[in-house]
Amino acid sequence: MSDAAAPGPFPGGHLFPHEELRAPTTRPLSVYVHIPFCAVRCGYCDFNTYTPSQLAGMNMDDYLAAVHAEIAAAARALGTGRAVSTVFFGGGTPTMATPAQLGEVLADLRDTFGLVPGAEVTTEANPETLDRARLETLLGSGFNRLSLGMQSADEQVLARLDRHHTPGRALQVARWAHEVGFPDVSLDLIYGTPGESLDSWRATLDAALGVAPEHLSAYSLIVEEGTALARRIRHGELAMPDEDAEADEYLLAERMLSTAGLANYEISNWALPGHEARHNLAYWRSDDWWGFGPGAHSHVHGVRWWNVRHPRRYAALLGEGARPREDFEVIDAPTRHEERVLLELRIADGLPVGELTGTERARLAEPLSRGLVTVVGDRVHLTLQGRLLADAVTRDLLD
Template identity: 65%
Template sequence: MPLTLRADAADTPIEPGALVTVPGRTLSCYVHVPFCATRCGYCDFNTYTPSQLTGMTTRDYVQAAHREIERARHELDDGRPLATVFFGGGTPTMAADDELAGLLDHLRQAFGLAPGAEITTEANPETLDEQRLDRLLDAGFNRLSLGMQSGDEQVLATLERHHTPGRAVQVARWAHRAGFDNVSLDLIYGAPGETMDQWRVSLETALEADPEHVSAYSLIVEDGTAMARHIAHGRLPEPDEDLEADKYLLAEERLGAAGLANYEISNWSRPGREAAHNMAYWRSDDWWGIGPGAYSHVGAARWWNVRHPRRYAAMLAAGTGPRAGHEILDEATSHEEVVMLGLRLRDGVRMTELTRAERSALPGLAGRGLVEVREGAVRLTLAGRLLGDAVTLEILG
């Protein structure tokens, strides 16, 4: 049946017609856990330390999240089970194991899980030990995404991370021993002062853990972060943008040689271990976001929750939804997003999804070695990946 979202305290109703989903779209759920022990210097995510949430516990947040799940259960009633669930943050493992298990169990009862559903939790290495990994696996989590970020102690200090390179490798090995057969490591390259040799060490250290998946992201220094202030005051050097392409190419070389194939610009995996949850985003499937600041997308509608955990919890306790705003995507915007997201993927974009004007840009791009057209789809080449945003803009005109 069509989904109808009633008015929330901070937002107007979403028109029911905008919420009719496209046949064949899967449904996923993202659960945002907005807690971190400390804030990393580069981070501008919607996350909070204990000193910023005095008097509010993870249990308070979890109680509010249960209320939102129940609200979602009543409002999203189209019978689709969840294809993927992703607990992100923040640091989800700042919450107790029984709290995470309770939320996952509630989602299972409310929506059901599709056969083979991918159930991921993010974690920082210092928050896990062998016993916790056993409990998370028993709760139903089957994929672990570890925030390793670097294999070099100096770079970890620059990023204001609080674990050693060896800890991330050890936790990944514990996870495999516990029974996780899908472990992902997140890496960041381009930290202020990072050399090519340090990045090479990060890649080699990550591969020691024999991960099924690696994400490698170029650092973006966001305004308002501690890192941006350190750079502005000369306490840290500017990141060396001239090395970014070389570092990306090194990642492609080393990860590829280890059997991890690039399937999205910033992601490499072993066969069959692509991140199904992120693929749902890149393929414009439907998802419901639980938690403060979480985004949702169903049909042509996209909405987002209030950002602060206190307000989020208060609105749900008062019996209203936590939605802060929404937008209805028109056909032109939806099309642009399909092209932009699809071009990030190894599979590319089907030629039938491009307009005549967009197809006319392809011969020139192919002649410059930036795209290839085969099997009815346009894909970025390795050179095209390095210039992905510019190539996409040229296609979209």
């Protein structure tokens, strides 16, 4: 279904292939802004990111001019009657842009679409890119949530992940963020790194909890093909992550975080009450969102599309007044059903039993008998043991 070869101008040709993008709706609208720049590439990362040497000839101003152009294009495609509920700047390293540059993009979104009262506005950040003054500027520009890539408090683990900040830097930035007035600070952690012990993971959790984050994400290390980490494992320099050890680390995280008052609201995410990441919940609940930037995915009214991946190609298309879309799909009923089961089982709210087909409801008996799910009222929920086997539970349920 790709039509990237014939992009068409704005606004003479339709930016997107379905008039349904403008259909009346009460569904929330979220925005993702991709900043694909990183100072260095971490060894485990397979995201669509680029170091300065890979983008020679393109600076941040050039790139953000293209983002502003896509915002204008989105307004032509969607209309301007839908205020934005959540904004998330991700990457890459969004804070390689200056706080003023990020604030200008946020102001453009506010002026173009409007933000609902109390909108959640998040930026990811690597700790070495922030200081107290930059945090104050971000807060003053309208950002109210900070997501910090801490990963570990163990210097050896950080080195294996090719992270270039010291173990204490993320903790210091989290303290500064609270001091200047950020109401929501989230820390991202990774467990399962080769050579990481349970004691090391416990120390990381202790350190993270010591700065009182409102939110914490803990992800198991995934070895992605094509990454430096995968090559090191293939050459025998590092061992593959051990699934049993990862399960032990996950259970330790659940015990320590729940004891500290952070409730698990999605398999890999814990938060104090009222501090759940509303932007991520929009994804898991299949709300509407527009992703700005190269490789960014969007979903509006059952149409999903994604942009060309390379920043220079993305900027060139927008500079020509052409759409940056790589491809799109219309989500049919079977796909929508499969995605609802996959995503909504992950969150603590669970999945409505009525979403399951008759044969799928009959299959509930097996995970129920094994203690992997519970049914409370009209919703199916994963148990703690079920969270460890979520992919298998979903696979066995689906027709």
